[in-house]
Amino acid sequence: MSSESAKPFVGEWLAGEGKDSDLVISSRVRLARNLPSIPFSTLADDSHRKQVADLIGSALEGLRPDLKLNSKNLDDLDSIDRQVLVERHLVSRELALGSGPRIVSFDDSEAISLMGNEEDHLRIQVVKSGYCLDEAWQQMDQLERSLDGQLHFAFDQQYGYLTACPTNTGTGLRVSVMLHLPALVITGQIEEVTRAATKIHLAVRGLFGEGTEAQGDFFQISNQRTLGLSEEEILSDIASVLPKILSYERKLREELLESKREWIEDRIGRSFGILSHAKLITSQEGLEHLSLVRLGVCMGLLGNLTLEQVNRMFLFSQPGHLQANEGRKMSSDERDNKRAEVLARILQEN
Amino acid sequence: MALTEGRGGLPRNYLENDLKRTIRAPFGRFRGVSARNVEAERSDCRYQSIEEVQEVASVLRKGIKPIMLCEKCQQNEVAVHLTDIAAGIKKKYQLCKECAAAGGVSIHAQLKKHKKFTLTEFYGSSHPESRGDQDPTADPTCSECGMRYSLFRKEGKFGCSHDYQEFRSDLDDLLEKFHASSQHRGRAPGRFRQQVSRQVQLDQLRDELTQAVTNEQFEEAAKIRDQMRLLESHS
Numbered sequence: 001m002s003s004e005s006a007k008p009f010v011g012e013w014l015a016g017e018g019k020d021s022d023l024v025i026s027s028r029v030r031l032a033r034n035l036p037s038i039p040f041s042t043l044a045d046d047s048h049r050k051q052v053a054d055l056i057g058s059a060l061e062g063l064r065p066d067l068k069l070n071s072k073n074l075d076d077l078d079s080i081d082r083q084v085l086v087e088r089h090l091v092s093r094e095l096a097l098g099s100g101p102r103i104v105s106f107d108d109s110e111a112i113s114l115m116g117n118e119e120d121h122l123r124i125q126v127v128k129s130g131y132c133l134d135e136a137w138q139q140m141d142q143l144e145r146s147l148d149g150q151l152h153f154a155f156d157q158q159y160g161y162l163t164a165c166p167t168n169t170g171t172g173l174r175v176s177v178m179l180h181l182p183a184l185v186i187t188g189q190i191e192e193v194t195r196a197a198t199k200i201h202l203a204v205r206g207l208f209g210e211g212t213e214a215q216g217d218f219f220q221i222s223n224q225r226t227l228g229l230s231e232e233e234i235l236s237d238i239a240s241v242l243p244k245i246l247s248y249e250r251k252l253r254e255e256l257l258e259s260k261r262e263w264i265e266d267r268i269g270r271s272f273g274i275l276s277h278a279k280l281i282t283s284q285e286g287l288e289h290l291s292l293v294r295l296g297v298c299m300g301l302l303g304n305l306t307l308e309q310v311n312r313m314f315l316f317s318q319p320g321h322l323q324a325n326e327g328r329k330m331s332s333d334e335r336d337n338k339r340a341e342v343l344a345r346i347l348q349e350n
Numbered sequence: 351m352a353l354t355e356g357r358g359g360l361p362r363n364y365l366e367n368d369l370k371r372t373i374r375a376p377f378g379r380f381r382g383v384s385a386r387n388v389e390a391e392r393s394d395c396r397y398q399s400i401e402e403v404q405e406v407a408s409v410l411r412k413g414i415k416p417i418m419l420c421e422k423c424q425q426n427e428v429a430v431h432l433t434d435i436a437a438g439i440k441k442k443y444q445l446c447k448e449c450a451a452a453g454g455v456s457i458h459a460q461l462k463k464h465k466k467f468t469l470t471e472f473y474g475s476s477h478p479e480s481r482g483d484q485d486p487t488a489d490p491t492c493s494e495c496g497m498r499y500s501l502f503r504k505e506g507k508f509g510c511s512h513d514y515q516e517f518r519s520d521l522d523d524l525l526e527k528f529h530a531s532s533q534h535r536g537r538a539p540g541r542f543r544q545q546v547s548r549q550v551q552l553d554q555l556r557d558e559l560t561q562a563v564t565n566e567q568f569e570e571a572a573k574i575r576d577q578m579r580l581l582e583s584h585s
Contacts, residue, residue, distance in 0.1 A: 036511050039495045043509040119507070148539050154511035155542055157549065159525070160534025162511040166521075167528055169514075171536035201530075228531020 012109040013089070014315060016307025018130020022298040023246050025178040025218070025311070028089075028127045029136045029235075031144055032120040032163045032172035036154040040164035041119055046100040049117045053101040056116040059150040060105055063143070067112065071105040074098070080329065083320030089127060091115055112143065119164045120172070122151070131242065133175060133235055160227060170227030175238050179245070182217040182295045183252035190219075193245055200241060201225050216287030221245075257299060268296035275313070275343045280336040286317050286343060304350045313346045420446035492516045552581055 013026035034040065035055060038048050053073070060069060074082060074095060082096040090113045091104045103116035115123040124143060126136045154162040160170035168174070184190040194204045205220045221242070223234045256264045271289035275281070281289075294310045296302040315321060317339045323330050330338065418428045426446030490499045497509025499517050508514065514521065522532040535550065537543075555578045562571035 034511050037494065039510045040508055042505065042507045043495050043497065145540075152541075153539050155539050156514055156534075157542065158533060159514055159521070160536055160538075162508075162514050164507050166506075166508070166525060169525060170529065170534045173536070225529045225531075227525055227529035228533060228535055230536045233535075 012111045013127045013129045014308070014311040015129045016311050018128060018132050020246055021130035021307060023180055023249055024131040024242075025180055026089075026127050026129055027131055027133045027136050028125060028174075028176045028178070029133065029140045030123060030125040030174045030176075031140060032161065032168045032174075033122040033124070033144075033147075033151070034154045034162055034164065035121050036152060038121065040121070041098070041117065042164065044100075044117075049100040049102070052121045053103050053116050055151060056103060056114070056122055059147055060114065062150050063146055067107050069105045069107055069112070069114070071103055074102040074104060075100070080320055080323045084324045087315065087318040087320045089113075092118055092123070094118055112139070120168070122147075131177065131246075133177070133238065137175075137231070137235055167224075168226050171229070171231050171234065173226055173231050173234055174222055175234055176220050176222035177238065177242060179219045179221060179249075180217060180291065180294055181219055181245070181249050182291050183249050183256055184245075185217045186256070187252050189248070189252065193248065197221055197241060197245075200237065202238065202241065216284075216291040218287075218291070253295075253299060264295075264299075265301055268292050268299075268301055272296065272302060272347070276347050277344065278340045280333070281317075281340040281343060282336055283317070283319065283339070286339055287314075290314050290317075290343075305347070309346055309349065313343050316342050316346070418444055420444065420449050422446075422449040490516055548581055552578060555581070 013028075018024075018027075035052060038044070038051055044052075057071065060071060063069065074085075074091070077085075082091070085091040085104060086093055086096050088110060090106050090110060092115065095102050095104065095115050095118045098117065101117060104113065105116075106113040111127055113125050113127070115125075124140065124147070126140045126143070128136045156162055161172040163169050163172050181190060181193070184193055197204050201224045203222050203224050205222065206218070221238065223237060225234070229237070271292035275286075275289050275293060290310060290313055293302065293305070293313075294307070297305050297307055297310055316325070319335055322335050322338045322342065325342075326338065420426050420428055421444050423446060426448060428444040429447040430443075430445045430450040491497065492509055492513045493516065494512040495510035497513050499520065502508060502513065502517065525532040533553075535553075555574050559571055559574045559578070562568075562574060
């Protein structure tokens, strides 16, 4: 795993391409599926987990070979590599911290990822760069249909797909978009957006989904209801509200540039300066300055710096990636030092 | 007194204070900027005066409701809307958390009452008296995984997919609370697809039938009824 971090960029979703990629970092769809007659993780022992892992493993072998999925058992990886997978959004924190046979399988572009023995027996996700939920769903649709041919998923005529937690029952579908909304935060309007989203049953969360706080102006908006709506309706709920949020953010960015260009240039320039020259940067501080630098790139204020570079800085400055690159565990102080070094190095590529 | 626990605890000079309201500075990093602390922030923010802060605020807030500052300290955002009714006279105060607390108003106690339910509490709140570990007859247990209903309510997680069947009689209310529905309307596995699509069609026809009857379009209603019978005869 460590050597993979040396790739020019990892994960299709980090490419900084796709529709509205100035504001939408990634679009993600996730399905939860279970197998009948095998206990869920709350009651499963290792023999049940092995049974699930074997069934899913053979179903994965039956998928189209051109998907080129790499499968790993989480138990075979050390804690740093598991953290790297979490930071790349390929596995959930729950799966990384769990015990017994647990599988992750992902393609080379890291757009498709399947988790075996998470809270549900199988979690499938497709992540795309920018705002591209329809394409992500089409890919998911095909993938799920191929798996449906090989695995009998637990299903009930009334309740739909049966999941370990009743908050996923029905479609088992969670649709989410990762947004960068600095102007809404700077102007104090973000709470209004959050309130509006909550009213129509959408959840606003932090970078790593459930249970995480929003950091550095990054937000994840996802559906809360999974039952009583079709998959298309869930997708269109998000699609109906997202353009409004995006145009609100864009309008505020324009107003900032028109009315306070010097001020915003100063803020962005200061963040750029800190990321270029600081020797110790904490994770939180890094995120805050990266957010402003990202804003600067989108506003065309930072010359040749690209979104792909910013996204790479964002990923490689996270604790798991820093330690994976060094090939050893590091103390928090050591990480702050290494983080500053990595951030400055990527900025100097231009 | 809607939000207080100690009426009259506010400092006397508060009531005499000039309740001039100021629009909060627009930038998150200048939250609570007032004439007093703008000076301190000047080197950082490049604002020259409170007027300039307000000018930017008005540009950015065209058509947007301004966020109010605490009436007392004029620095922090309003967190407590206090209504005081004394001797038949109603007075309203807008205070920040700190000033409310300093004045003897405990926001903490109020927040506790309104905080979001945790999943476990949510489960526990539905039928607190009807389920208990003590009475095994009132605690259905899954014949496949052994999960007890009471434990499911406590933990918020099912033990296996068969639990849905075993706990069916209690699940509809719970799912209604989460999803505002207890009927799946999405896709189905290949082996169920035909049946589900028939059910979806029936639901749709039922809605159309109700609409037709409401509009007194009885011929149309009869046609829809026949279509429904036909579909039902195939299931």
